Amino acid sequence: xxxxxxxEEGRERYTAYLxxxxxxxxxxxxxxxxxxxxxxxxxxxDHDKGIGSLLMRHIFDDARAHDRTVLAxxxxxxxxxxxxxxxxxxxxxxxxxxxxxxxxxxxxxxxRRQLDGFLGSSxxxxxxxxxxxxxxxxxxxxxxx
Numbered sequence: 001x002x003x004x005x006x007x008e009e010g011r012e013r014y015t016a017y018l019x020x021x022x023x024x025x026x027x028x029x030x031x032x033x034x035x036x037x038x039x040x041x042x043x044x045x046d047h048d049k050g051i052g053s054l055l056m057r058h059i060f061d062d063a064r065a066h067d068r069t070v071l072a073x074x075x076x077x078x079x080x081x082x083x084x085x086x087x088x089x090x091x092x093x094x095x096x097x098x099x100x101x102x103x104x105x106x107x108x109x110x111x112r113r114q115l116d117g118f119l120g121s122s123x124x125x126x127x128x129x130x131x132x133x134x135x136x137x138x139x140x141x142x143x144x145x
Contacts, residue, residue, distance in 0.1 A: 001019060002018070003049075004016070004017045011116070012029060013025050013027045013028065014026045014055050016051045016054065023043045023051055024040070024043060024046065025041055026052075026056065026058075027039050030068075033067070034069045035062075035070045036073055036102065037073055037077040038073045038074060039073075040055055040077055040080075052076055056072075056080045056084075060091075069090050069091070071094060073106070
């Protein structure tokens with residue numbers, strides 16, 4: 001059994017593969033020097049194998065390597081942060097006044113994922129009539145955390 005974590009360039013997430021099949025992912029959003037973690041998902045049949053923990057460890061290690069802090073937003077990510085004191089130096093809570101902005105960022109991320117799915121459909125993938133500003137290449141994204 002082989003577990004591999006890959007950073008998906010341009011999609012702002014890590015994906016876990018178990019024997020070549022995707023079994024989980026963790027999305028991240030970079031805002032200045034902070035990495036937001038809105039969700040960590042693992043397939044129900046693959047729970048309790050440490051996959052979510054490994055995804056979080058990759059996010060935190062990458063953030064630390066780039067002198068960034070991490071703001072865990074989903075319940076799993078928040079609990080993981082509490083259980084791993086070695087990462088508390090880069091973990092942080094929302095500051096006063098940030099909650100509204102964070103909600104807006106999360107909504108924008110959901111919209112972008114829906115747009116990615118829409119643009120990724122086979123009916124549109126090769127449609128030359130799509131304006132370039134709507135194409136997947138025109139969406140501004142980063143590489144690793």
